[in-house]
Amino acid sequence: MAAVRVLLFFLLLLLPPLSFSLSEYEALIKLKQSFTRADRLSSWLPDSSPCSAKWVGIICFNGTVTGLHLTGLDISGTIDIEALNALHGLRTISLVNNSFSGPIPDFHRVGALKSLLLTGNQFSGEIPKDFFTHITSLKKFWISYNQFNGTIPESVTQLSHLIELHLEHNHFSGPIPPMKIPTLKQLDLSNNKLEGEIPESLSIFSVDSFKGNEGLCGKPLDKVCIGNNKTNNNTNTNTNVPNEVPPEEKSSNFVVVVVLGIAALVFIAFAFFTCKQSSEEEDHFGMLGGREKVPDSVSVVEVHVPSSTSHRSNSRASETSRKGSSRKGSTHGKNGMSDLVMLNDDRGAFGLQDLMKAAAEVLGNGGLGSAYKAVMATGLSVVVKRLREMNRLQREGFDAEMRRFGRLRHRNILTPLAYHFRREEKLLVSEYIPKGSLLYVLHGDRGISHAELNWPIRLKIIQGMARGMGFLHTEFSSYELPHGNLKSSNVLLGDDYEPLLSDYGFHPLINTPNAVQSMFAYKSPEFTQYQEVSPKSDVYCLGIVILEILTGKFPSQYLSNGKGGIDVVQWVLTSMYERREDELIDPELLSYTNSRNQILQLLRIGAACTESNSEQRLDMREAIRRIEEEKGVEEAIFCELARSFKTRESFEDQFW
Numbered sequence: 001m002a003a004v005r006v007l008l009f010f011l012l013l014l015l016p017p018l019s020f021s022l023s024e025y026e027a028l029i030k031l032k033q034s035f036t037r038a039d040r041l042s043s044w045l046p047d048s049s050p051c052s053a054k055w056v057g058i059i060c061f062n063g064t065v066t067g068l069h070l071t072g073l074d075i076s077g078t079i080d081i082e083a084l085n086a087l088h089g090l091r092t093i094s095l096v097n098n099s100f101s102g103p104i105p106d107f108h109r110v111g112a113l114k115s116l117l118l119t120g121n122q123f124s125g126e127i128p129k130d131f132f133t134h135i136t137s138l139k140k141f142w143i144s145y146n147q148f149n150g151t152i153p154e155s156v157t158q159l160s161h162l163i164e165l166h167l168e169h170n171h172f173s174g175p176i177p178p179m180k181i182p183t184l185k186q187l188d189l190s191n192n193k194l195e196g197e198i199p200e201s202l203s204i205f206s207v208d209s210f211k212g213n214e215g216l217c218g219k220p221l222d223k224v225c226i227g228n229n230k231t232n233n234n235t236n237t238n239t240n241v242p243n244e245v246p247p248e249e250k251s252s253n254f255v256v257v258v259v260l261g262i263a264a265l266v267f268i269a270f271a272f273f274t275c276k277q278s279s280e281e282e283d284h285f286g287m288l289g290g291r292e293k294v295p296d297s298v299s300v301v302e303v304h305v306p307s308s309t310s311h312r313s314n315s316r317a318s319e320t321s322r323k324g325s326s327r328k329g330s331t332h333g334k335n336g337m338s339d340l341v342m343l344n345d346d347r348g349a350f351g352l353q354d355l356m357k358a359a360a361e362v363l364g365n366g367g368l369g370s371a372y373k374a375v376m377a378t379g380l381s382v383v384v385k386r387l388r389e390m391n392r393l394q395r396e397g398f399d400a401e402m403r404r405f406g407r408l409r410h411r412n413i414l415t416p417l418a419y420h421f422r423r424e425e426k427l428l429v430s431e432y433i434p435k436g437s438l439l440y441v442l443h444g445d446r447g448i449s450h451a452e453l454n455w456p457i458r459l460k461i462i463q464g465m466a467r468g469m470g471f472l473h474t475e476f477s478s479y480e481l482p483h484g485n486l487k488s489s490n491v492l493l494g495d496d497y498e499p500l501l502s503d504y505g506f507h508p509l510i511n512t513p514n515a516v517q518s519m520f521a522y523k524s525p526e527f528t529q530y531q532e533v534s535p536k537s538d539v540y541c542l543g544i545v546i547l548e549i550l551t552g553k554f555p556s557q558y559l560s561n562g563k564g565g566i567d568v569v570q571w572v573l574t575s576m577y578e579r580r581e582d583e584l585i586d587p588e589l590l591s592y593t594n595s596r597n598q599i600l601q602l603l604r605i606g607a608a609c610t611e612s613n614s615e616q617r618l619d620m621r622e623a624i625r626r627i628e629e630e631k632g633v634e635e636a637i638f639c640e641l642a643r644s645f646k647t648r649e650s651f652e653d654q655f656w
Contacts, residue, residue, distance in 0.1 A: 343406025543609025
């Protein structure tokens, strides 16, 4: 009998882990408690179901938690692996763009994961050699933009189902493991410290997959590996011999290097000047181009022609035109090479040599690239934007997309003038708009420019944006993101405050991890929670700009770290719920008492565009209809504007 009791006692010691295993609800609450800034998970409430209550970032299938997508929430802390292990149906984890740090957690202990996305954190240290041995079900593995070091574990070769591998922008060193994975479609090992010969099985990938690793050699790079030094190219500078580069490519590279050198010199001079400026606003705004003050993380591109009148008339005359052209590039370079491909010669043809001779001015640096202004000898002012990370398409595909842009004609769309293609980077040339972006006018200088943004002008900007977005959603109806990067820095204002949309249609050109980093549509709730984007993500972006225009507040949604600005969506929803709508209106607009109802109606439209549930959000067509059909909008615009003109003729000349 005593022996039986002893046996039962030991059995009871073994039973509790089984009897008291965590439920999905308990596991997620336990996980939440391990995070800092857990307030970002306010929808994870006690006594509610993760699936039926639609907890933020929780993906379910048939009532079982299958995905944890906590993207861009600026959370950090530890990651409770035991809690994750209790989610037996968990297949995808995304912690993209947060603030986690330290060694990589033991994710290999978590069930049969198919997708592990950790891009944009501060993880560091080496990845254990056997990390992938117990996680062979992985199809997607993203750890780019972290601080990992050491060698890439050999166990990565065991991922027989792997489709996407992104390790770029870390500190990995040593050779690349001999990966022979037939399913692998996306590979990026760029900007590390890798060395040695690229495995033959990986030579099918583009140069961009390996750039930024000085010690690598072999195809597809223009470095051959010599003798017995194939695995250690840093020990002898003579071990790598560049292949002969065609004369035309040498000339092209030389010209571009000179242009970029000019930009670098201007930038150095500019940086020296701005270092002397007052640091009072530097925590939130930086001087760009000696004029525009914008948050550091916001892309700035300004574009236009000296004569806004001619631009307006040309745009209006050809608004529905689709003629475009397939013009050959300018031949200003040596050997008659095609240095720039002209897309739109309404402002005349020019070449890379013309840009080299132009006076240059740095405008800024953003997620998609850096930009500088060039004033050519003809008097034409252009913006040259260096596009980074646009390596999804080869030359022919890129050319087709650029020429499609060049055929666009709409009064609210900025049509590019020319482009230059290189494997390492691309240049896009557009017209320069002196007045600058909506971001600058709203926030950059609370002076004369901002005072000019009266209510009729703001209505005009909103309506123009809506029309431009409607045009893009028609022209690029097959695109997942017809615009993809709509924000106030990409809404340029002509002399008559007619808005021009820029930086549109880039989504097919950028690999997904880079798009996540640089495109504003990827900050929409559906991507943050469910890793999905759609044309309704553009609607969300439009709603943010509408709320920004009406409140005069800088949205924290633009910032990657969530520090600075104001959460305009939450503020608007809370104030409307508490019937404090008047607190939302920019004080500059309070004098327009007759337009109060119109302002509030547009606030409601902006709120409907930023609805967190994309299924309940307005689609673009309905958003445009509501903006265009708002009663009294046109009458208010013309009545208010007419007061500032002495004659009816002068008013009509300016705005018709």
